[in-house]
Amino acid sequence: GKTRIGLVNQLKSIVGKGPLNDDAVMEIESLLLQADVGIEATDYIIETLQTKLKAEALPPDGAIAYLKTILQDILDKPLAGKEDKAFVPEQGEFNIWLLTGVNGAGKTTTIGKLANLGQKSGYTCMIAAADTFRAAAVQQVKVWGERTNTPVIANPGKNTDPAAVVYDAIAAAQAKNTELLLVDTAGRLQNKQNLMAELAKIRRIIDKKAADAKVESLLVLDATLGQNGLRQAQVFSEAANLSGVVLTKLDGSAKGGVALAVTQQLNLPIRFIGAGEGIEDLRPFSSYEFVEALLNG
Amino acid sequence: MFDALADKLDDAWKKLRGQDKISKANIQDTLKEVRRALLSADVNLQVVKAFIADVEKKALGEGVISGVNPGQQFIKIVYDELVKVMGESNVPLANANEPPTVILMAGLQGTGKTTATAKLALYLRKQERSCLMVGTDIYRPAAIDQLLTLGNQIDVPVFEMGTDADPVEIARQGIAKAKELGVDTVIVDTAGRLQIDDDMMGELSRIKDTIEPDDTLLVVDAMTGQEAANLTYAFHEQIGITGAILTKLDGDSRGGAALSVRQISGQPIKFVGVGEKVEALEPFYPDRLASRILNMGDVLTLVEKA
Numbered sequence: 133g134k135t136r137i138g139l140v141n142q143l144k145s146i147v148g149k150g151p152l153n154d155d156a157v158m159e160i161e162s163l164l165l166q167a168d169v170g171i172e173a174t175d176y177i178i179e180t181l182q183t184k185l186k187a188e189a190l191p192p193d194g195a196i197a198y199l200k201t202i203l204q205d206i207l208d209k210p211l212a213g214k215e216d217k218a219f220v221p222e223q224g225e226f227n228i229w230l231l232t233g234v235n236g237a238g239k240t241t242t243i244g245k246l247a248n249l250g251q252k253s254g255y256t257c258m259i260a261a262a263d264t265f266r267a268a269a270v271q272q273v274k275v276w277g278e279r280t281n282t283p284v285i286a287n288p289g290k291n292t293d294p295a296a297v298v299y300d301a302i303a304a305a306q307a308k309n310t311e312l313l314l315v316d317t318a319g320r321l322q323n324k325q326n327l328m329a330e331l332a333k334i335r336r337i338i339d340k341k342a343a344d345a346k347v348e349s350l351l352v353l354d355a356t357l358g359q360n361g362l363r364q365a366q367v368f369s370e371a372a373n374l375s376g377v378v379l380t381k382l383d384g385s386a387k388g389g390v391a392l393a394v395t396q397q398l399n400l401p402i403r404f405i406g407a408g409e410g411i412e413d414l415r416p417f418s419s420y421e422f423v424e425a426l427l428n429g
Numbered sequence: 430m431f432d433a434l435a436d437k438l439d440d441a442w443k444k445l446r447g448q449d450k451i452s453k454a455n456i457q458d459t460l461k462e463v464r465r466a467l468l469s470a471d472v473n474l475q476v477v478k479a480f481i482a483d484v485e486k487k488a489l490g491e492g493v494i495s496g497v498n499p500g501q502q503f504i505k506i507v508y509d510e511l512v513k514v515m516g517e518s519n520v521p522l523a524n525a526n527e528p529p530t531v532i533l534m535a536g537l538q539g540t541g542k543t544t545a546t547a548k549l550a551l552y553l554r555k556q557e558r559s560c561l562m563v564g565t566d567i568y569r570p571a572a573i574d575q576l577l578t579l580g581n582q583i584d585v586p587v588f589e590m591g592t593d594a595d596p597v598e599i600a601r602q603g604i605a606k607a608k609e610l611g612v613d614t615v616i617v618d619t620a621g622r623l624q625i626d627d628d629m630m631g632e633l634s635r636i637k638d639t640i641e642p643d644d645t646l647l648v649v650d651a652m653t654g655q656e657a658a659n660l661t662y663a664f665h666e667q668i669g670i671t672g673a674i675l676t677k678l679d680g681d682s683r684g685g686a687a688l689s690v691r692q693i694s695g696q697p698i699k700f701v702g703v704g705e706k707v708e709a710l711e712p713f714y715p716d717r718l719a720s721r722i723l724n725m726g727d728v729l730t731l732v733e734k735a
């Protein structure tokens with residue numbers, strides 16, 4: 133494959149060792165745009181960088197270090213001031229994690245990976261198969277249930293109400309003192325009002341039927357996404373009261389830069405990244421690693 | 430309806446009113462707005478650069494037509510160029526002289542290959558072309574079940590060998606089965622794969638060499654960002670595609686990925702997916718997508734005035 137020169141070296145070849153010039157800043161701008169950071173977030177990042185560069189003539193490595201700080205600050209901001217930054221279900225409590233997102237983002241696969249993680253960490257887990265629409269969606273999530281030894285609550289009927297499945301799953305989880313209930317939902321595009329209303333109903337059932345549960349509402353975003361990701365986060369936030377994001381398919385060459393725009397504009401933390409189709413390919417999110425990968429590709 | 434881009438173009442072009450010549454100097458603000466619009470629509474940066482250079486050349490060749498709003502005149506130039514780049518007219522699916530026509534589906538994970546396989550089969554069936562679908566995705570849990578369920582829905586047979594067989598072998602036997610059944614068209618669904626996964630790309634390449642498809646369709650999600658260019662390049666270079674299907678256009682993405690796919694591969698987008706249901710497939714019309722990328726529903730009536 134093509135060898136990649138680090139960004140610092142690339143910039144050095146443009147400006148030598150001296151302070152960053154306009155060409156070099158343009159280079160950084162291109163890199164951000166090509167990582168799907170989007171025009172608005174890129175403008176903000178470049179302006180912040182330029183303000184610094186005007187106050188202080190920075191050589192390439194100094195400028196890159198500052199750029200990394202800007203990016204990491206954006207990603208860390210949703211959790212700033214929060215004490216316990218580890219993202220885990222509360223032991224001995226009823227936790228419900230609801231996974232939502234557009235079609236094909238990686239929700240069901242992430243459910244499987246989370247079930248694996250949950251079981252290995254000693255939680256009692258259960259899966260609600262609330263995608264009652266897509267062909268073989270229930271079979272798919274059942275395979276993950278078998279792989280992870282996790283019971284799957286499904287409704288054998290066709291085109292049943294997903295909220296009813298969630299209702300049944302909550303009852304089953306409560307009866308068994310389950311600690312972590314993972315809810316798989318059907319993919320839906322955020323401009324489909326009826327499907328978003330259906331999602332809002334699922335969320336209402338959760339809040340009502342399991343009022344004491346610790347609910348995490350996670351939006352699954354595909355790293356290959358462009359600027360539509362922002363719109364997704366906005367609309368899903370309203371319907372599902374999101375508390376975080378899972379960024380999937382980061383094992384590809386897409387950088388997932390839209391996640392920066394999402395954290396910046398919606399104040400949603402990224403909780404996990406998906407880096408493959410295998411059961412172990414889920415990692416806690418690290419803003420440091422994300423920024424390194426984004427800039428050094 | 431005018432939208433933000435049209436307004437901005439108008440602003441940028443107000444300066445030009447009273448000037449009879451478009452010059453390199455007075456066009457820059459306008460080009461910048463177009464660049465931003467295309468980037469916001471997820472057109473790949475490199476593709477945008479080349480496109481802007483073309484538009485600039487075109488615009489410099491034209492004077493400001495008096496009596497016409499220069500903003501609209503410019504939009505027409507951009508719009509025409511977009512339509513031109515995207516292929517002007519619809520290109521139909523391959524139809525081999527000697528059946529079966531073989532169609533290979535390829536693409537990243539979750540883009541909509543399996544759904545598009547069923548949609549195409551139904552589409553062809555409605556044209557009295559009989560089909561067989563072949564399931565070679567042995568990796569994704571329940572991928573074969575998914576295809577079987579869809580086959581059942583649309584009453585089209587599915588050839589599969591479970592998940593223990595080699596995908597290349599399944600594809601080979603699938604074609605043999607199609608010949609045996611005497612169907613018009615056989616559509617081979619494949620597992621999603623990353624273009625940087627050498628093993629999986631090698632497998633796809635072997636499938637292609639084995640079945641010698643008449644059409645190799647890259648299935649691309651309309652919500653794809655900058656990566657559309659990279660993935661198209663890799664699939665075209667390593668596998669060789671003859672067209673594309675753009676899925677999930679029923680969403681509110683601007684679909685700029687289409688421009689990247691077309692520019693990078695030179696191959697036409699043949700169909701668009703506009704829903705989860707098996708009926709939701711339409712031929713691709715470049716003019717509609719050009720309006721969508723520019724985010725101007727009414728661009729047609731607008732440009733007629735120009």
Ligand SMILES: Nc1nc2c(ncn2[C@@H]2O[C@H](COP(=O)(O)OP(=O)(O)OP(=O)(O)O)[C@@H](O)[C@H]2O)c(=O)[nH]1
Nearest residue numbers: 235236237238239240241319381406407408538539
């Ligand atoms: N390379 C890669 N593929 C992934 C990852 N996560 C999921 N996938 C693949 O993406 C495809 C779609 O994943 P699913 O989990 O079915 O996605 P979904 O969001 O549940 O899809 P729908 O229910 O149809 O909306 C499958 O082929 C998965 O194997 C990841 O992190 N990396």
Ligand SMILES: Nc1nc2c(ncn2[C@@H]2O[C@H](COP(=O)(O)OP(=O)(O)OP(=O)(O)O)[C@@H](O)[C@H]2O)c(=O)[nH]1
Nearest residue numbers: 235236538539540541542543544621677702703704
């Ligand atoms: N809204 C909408 N959803 C679509 C469209 N095409 C496919 N989908 C949905 O996208 C998701 C993924 O579709 P699949 O056909 O399973 O995608 P795939 O490319 O076969 O996925 P893998 O085999 O895992 O790589 C499913 O939820 C489909 O229902 C479309 O045009 N519009």
Ligand SMILES: [Mg+2]
Nearest residue numbers: 239240263269
């Ligand atoms: Mg799913």
Ligand SMILES: [Mg+2]
Nearest residue numbers: 542543566572
């Ligand atoms: Mg598939």
